[in-house]
Amino acid sequence: MTATIDSTTMIPESTPSEESVTLWVSACLMGESTRYDGTHKLFHHIPQILGGLCTVIPVCPEAEAGYGTPREPMHLSTKKSSPRLLTNAAGVDITEKMELWIPEAIERVALSRPRGFILKARSPSCHVQDSELSQSQHSGLFTQAVVRRFPSCVVVNETLLQDSAGWRDFICRLGCSTHTHQALLNRVTTTIWKRLP
Numbered sequence: 001m002t003a004t005i006d007s008t009t010m011i012p013e014s015t016p017s018e019e020s021v022t023l024w025v026s027a028c029l030m031g032e033s034t035r036y037d038g039t040h041k042l043f044h045h046i047p048q049i050l051g052g053l054c055t056v057i058p059v060c061p062e063a064e065a066g067y068g069t070p071r072e073p074m075h076l077s078t079k080k081s082s083p084r085l086l087t088n089a090a091g092v093d094i095t096e097k098m099e100l101w102i103p104e105a106i107e108r109v110a111l112s113r114p115r116g117f118i119l120k121a122r123s124p125s126c127h128v129q130d131s132e133l134s135q136s137q138h139s140g141l142f143t144q145a146v147v148r149r150f151p152s153c154v155v156v157n158e159t160l161l162q163d164s165a166g167w168r169d170f171i172c173r174l175g176c177s178t179h180t181h182q183a184l185l186n187r188v189t190t191t192i193w194k195r196l197p
Ligand code: SF4
Pocket: 026, 027, 028, 029, 034, 035, 036, 059, 060, 061, 062, 063, 120, 123, 125, 126
């Protein structure tokens, strides 16, 4: 089931900007019930701030690669030379589906001329490694491919977007037109911040 967005999280009415700023976002952060247990992690500030100003495209690597939802939880193992997706319970290597899906997906993403990515933290597919803060947690497999293919894009976890400072930094790094940049900053200024649970 997809999350219901209440009146405080509605996408604001506005005329879409002439500038095309395309961002890809983990589907579970957009309220799609794609997580391993069939739940979502709706992050209200994404539609609140970006709605009507940017093109936001949801992507769930694990669901789209064919693991199904719900699915057995998995983790990323980096013990071998190439990182592997292993099931949590039995440690079965289930990397192949993801390896098959990623090249096609990355080319589909490229067609959209992406400017940035907001991806779910602590996911074996979507996590973005912060080289300063979490040396022990490697980027997810989809994120690794994204960073390789789109080195000039802004790629962040939602955990960096919990307050106005995080959003301002993200927006500044997007390099939008003056109009879009200012409109996004205005949204940040009027946002009432709710931290993720
Ligand atoms: S974290 Fe990524 S792979 Fe996991 S449910 Fe969300 S979008 Fe899908």
